[in-house]
Amino acid sequence: MKNILKPLLAIGVFLLAFTSCDNSKKSDSRSGALAGNVAEKVYVAPGEHDEFYAFVSGGFSGQLSVYGLPSGRLFKVIPVFSQDPEKAWGYNEETKPMLNTSHGFVPWDDAHHPDISQTQGVVDGRWVFINGNNTPRIAKIDLTTFETTEIIEVPNSAGNHSSSFVTENTEYVVAGTRFSVPIPQRDMPIKEYKGNFKGALTFISVDPQDGNMDIKFQLIMPGFDYDLSHPGRGKSHGWFFFTTYNSEEANTLLEVNASQNDKDFIAAVNWKKIEEYVNNGGGTKVPANYAHNVYDDETHSATSTMKKEVLVVNPAEVPGAVYLLPTPKSPHGCDVDPTGEYIVGNGKLSANLTVHSFTKMLDAIENQKFAGDAYGIPILNFEDVLAGTVEQPGLGPLHTEFDDKGNAYTTFFISSEVVKWKVGTWEVLDRQPCYYSVGHLMIPGGNSQKPWGKYVVAMNKITKDRYLPTGPEVTQSAQLYDISGDKMELLLDFPTIGEPHYAAGCPADLIKSRSKKIYNLEDNKHPFAVKSEAETKVVRDGNTVHISMSMIRSHFSPDNIEGVKVGDKVYFHVTNLEQDYDVPHGISMIGANTSELLIMPGQTETFLWEPKQEGVWPFYCTDFCSALHQEMQGYVRVSPVGSNTELKWSLGEEIE
Amino acid sequence: MKKSNIIMLVAALLPLGLFLFPLWKITLEAPQYPIPLGMYIYINDFSDANPHDIKNINLMNHYVGMKYIPEAIPEFKIFPAGIIITSILGLLIAFKGNYKWFLFWFILMLVLSTAGLYDFYLWEHDYGHTLDPKAIMKFTNPDGTQMGFQPPLFGTKHILNFTAHSYPRLGAYFLAMGIAVSFIAFLFGRKQYKKLFAK
Structure with missing residues (x-):
């Protein structure tokens, strides 16, 4: 009988006369003389909703915070890698297994790079993935419940930093190691680093239905530090790009010894090729020990399973799958523009910004124009793959994101600013200061084919005098800029939890209608x-x-x-x-x-x-x-x- | 078949809409309920406007000592039987009777509907006034008498922090149309009869 209620509603003629409550539209208070006012641009009237969700990592807090944009209001801190007594995360019997690792119960981590799942290169708002840096882990947060529902430990990795970025259909969430380490771990002298330590790049498959994560393969790379990564998209879909530093393979005083080479590399990995190799029985299963923790919404409980084996692939086994693109000066951020053509290497010790061309890279590969090799991996010529250079844009480039109008926005840590430049002409268009020492920046959908280029959020490491002082430890902060016009406009500062390391954002409409209100008691299968x-x-x-x-x-x-x-x-x-x-x-x-x-x-x-x-x-x-x-x-x-x-x-x- | 009898046939069938559509709806609005709580009353069931509404209405009402809305009431058997019997009666009249019988059915339905509404009122009154003596919160009217929480039979009423709306729904309109159409059948039949008589 209840099924009849819907057709019933359609028969509005009868009902309109007796409609009881009047939800008449509130008058639009934003028009008129104040329209140009900066405060008006971030004002979300009481009871109204923000246009965007921003998922801002808590860095060393280990958690993920949920903000609204443009208001900068904090809605929830989702516990991920750290115990949270407020929500009993890691305290109650149900969630303790979520923090289990091969090292036992680890109640904290350093949460760095949230990334929202995608379908056909567009953010779909189903899950957020985020990496635990210290004890390498990847977590998945379900955006119907805003709860962490899965954490997988990454073996053979250390300082899980070039993570956790998703491919354009969320085929994989990728986790690269920052530290190279002995693989498998063993007792050996540290000075024998060179040639013996290796860096694992881990491709974790994501089930398209339930999002279940499973390590598909680990690519065992030379002993560099793999700093950041991003997927190819559009024409470069099927590739993944990782910045490296310490191609010197130093193991002590890295600030000097890993800064000697004029160029390090961006490693270009054809994961489709390796996937095919693995699907045809390639790779070697090696012993491992890592935790896979899954939370079930029906039992309201987590289980932790220790996995004992992982499939590793040596790049030499798959010719044509991995190439090294020389990139100046210890590149940090590795960012791919929405078309998939340009790969930006943010050389953090360089005064210029290097942009590689995917098409030129393919040409160079086809014509076998190699400058040499590193442990059997072909190195391409810098000039052959270079698309262009943004000359003298600032000091200490770290990260770049893109809008939907062909512009790029790069953060400069040392000169503390965001610089807008034109993709293709490499011309600097605008610059705005950050307060202070900006790290990542985020444009909703910025890591996809379809950015929503209305705002950019800059995430700062230092605030000094920007807020009321709170003793020696003061808040870190985010800053919101309007990027809808030719020039960027600073709209808002807002404090953040922990370190706002990186963020991911998307239109609220993608998520809010699917947000769960209650758990059905009837479906509760807790023992x-x-x-x-x-x-x-x-x-x-x-x-x-x-x-x-x-x-x-x-x-x-x-x-x-x-x-x-x-x-x-x-x-x-x-x-x-x-x-x-x-x-x-x-x-x-x-x-x-x-x-x-x-x-x-x-x-x-x-x-x-x-x-x-x-x-x-x-x-x-x-x-x-x-x-x-x-x-x-x-x-x-x-x-x-x-x-x-x-x-x-x-x-x-x-x-x- | 005469036109008036066809109209009567329609009149007799219309009340069966009560088996498809709710008779009444009570809606409770409060600031904490941006989506109001609501309950549909069918002739044989109470149902949630949104999932768990009745459970949540009961939870609210227990603070003032009101009884839980019952799973079933005797009316859920009596009312459907009444509708089926009167519809069958209406059909018999449509096939066999004349306009005088149409008027009879019209009056019968009016009486029964009024009795049904009165019964509903009595239930509401009992529901709103028979309160647990150990009620958590006891309220009195300005004159010192115990405050009742009876929802309105028809219309809108403020009850503490709630605004209660009580209005007929599609099922009730089917019944009302059936009754009205039977009167039209009567008028039409009488006109036809008079025409015939005049000749």
């Missing part, structure tokens, strides 16, 4: 879930006590529990029975050596409490849920070891 108060119970199994508890406005069931003893391991498995949008409940127990739980409607989470003292100990709801939130509380009676207090529980009546 200790309760679907109603009637199912709540307390079960003892030796020294372990499982409390299957429910929460709904404004009480817990049960809220009186007796028969727990000192030394027990008491698991609170708590299900939020609410099925209404934005009605989470929290729970915390006095003396529990863990965080609170913050449980969304329809979800079950678990914390462990090991009572150490006899007594009657309270627990309460930690999220202001309702008018009777303060009444949402309960007691657990803890009896001494060996006592015979019976295990009993109740709600609304006395335990006899």
Whole structure:
């Protein structure tokens, strides 16, 4: 019968007369005399929504923050690689496995480069991928729940920095190593680095349906430092480009010893060719040990599986798959324009900006014009692949993004500015200062065939005097520029969490309509879930006590529990029975050596409490849920070891 | 078949629309509910306007001691039976009867519909006034009597932080049209009869 409701709505004639609420459009307050005002451009009126989402990495906070643009308002900090007591991430029993690695539980990482999934070269808003730099990992965040649902560890890698960029149909999310290391890891003298240490470039396949990640292959490259990367797109789809530094293969005082060569390389990898090789049985399976952690929305729990093998490919096995493009002065950012023709090498110690041509690269390869080789990998001639140079644009170029009008925007760390230049003519068009020492910049869709070139966000490492001081440690920040006109215009500074290392953005409409409101209680498959108060119970199994508890406005069931003893391991498995949008409940127990739980409607989470003292100990709801939130509380009676207090529980009546 | 009987046939069938479309809708608006809570009343069911609305209405109402909206009420059996019986009766009249019977059916339906509305009112009144003595929040009217939370039978009413709307839906219009059309059948039949008589 409910299916009939839709056709019913179509019969508007009958209903219009009785339409009860009037959602008449608010008048447009932005027109008129104030239209040119900078403040107006970032003002999003109360109750209105931002035009873009920006997913800004937290850098050393290990998390991913969600901002709105142009307002610069922070909506959520999504816990990814670091424990978050606010959301019980890495504290509750369900999410602890997400932070498991081959080194055990690692509760922190350095989150660097978020990248949104793409379909046919256009950002599709399904997932965000982000790399953990320190203990190499790639995480996937589901943009229907804004939760981290998968983390895969990357073996044979160290300083997972040239990551986590996706190919134009999200075939792969790519993770390159910054440090070269012995592969496999072994005890050896550091001074034997040269020729012995290797750099792994890891291609992680992404299932087009559920996004499941799996390491397809690792390309074992010479022992350089692989700094950043980007996929080819359009005509260069099928290739991936990695900047390298330390082609000197130094292992100490790199600031000097890795800065000696006039040119390092951009490594161009034909991943389609290697994929074909691998699909035909190529490559070598070698022992490895890495964690694959998956969170399930129905069990509301994560599992961690240790994988024991990885497929490695030596570039020499696949002739014509890898080439080295000489690029001046320790290039940092490796950026590909929306057409896929130009590959920008941001030589961070160079005064100029080098741009390579994909077409010229193919020509040089076809004509076998090689300058030499490095460990068997052909090196092309700099002049043969050079498309052009942006002359003297600034000092310390780091990263470049693109708009939809054929312009490029490059950050300069040392001269602290964003410089706009024309792709093809290499002419500098505009420059705007950054406050201060800008690293990455982001244009929504900037790493795709279709950038939305309305704003650029510059992410600064240093703020000094830009905000009210907060002692020696002050905020890092982002700056928003309007790039819709000929000249860039600084609109807004806004503080960020941790280090705003890099960001990815897209129009809000791609995501917001798919954002989940609640978890369906009916679909909850958590082994200790309760679907109603009637199912709540307390079960003892030796020294372990499982409390299957429910929460709904404004009480817990049960809220009186007796028969727990000192030394027990008491698991609170708590299900939020609410099925209404934005009605989470929290729970915390006095003396529990863990965080609170913050449980969304329809979800079950678990914390462990090991009572150490006899007594009657309270627990309460930690999220202001309702008018009777303060009444949402309960007691657990803890009896001494060996006592015979019976295990009993109740709600609304006395335990006899 | 006479034209008036055909019209009566249509009149007798129209109330069956109640089996397809909701009879009534109650909507509750509050600042915290940008998408209002709502409940459709069918002749044999209560249903959510949006998923889980009835559960959430119950959750709100328990604070003031209101009962849960029941899964089923006796009316869910009586009303459908009433509609089926009167429709069959209407069909019999359409095939066998004359305009006087049309008027009879018209009056019968008016009486039964009014009785149904009155029953609905009684249920609403009970729902809004029979409150748990241990209600979490107790409100009194300015004159000291216990505040009730009865939604309006028809129209819009402010109840604490909620604005309640109660309006008939498509099913009710089918019923109303059936009743109206039976009266048209009566008028038409009488005209035809008088014409015949005049000759």
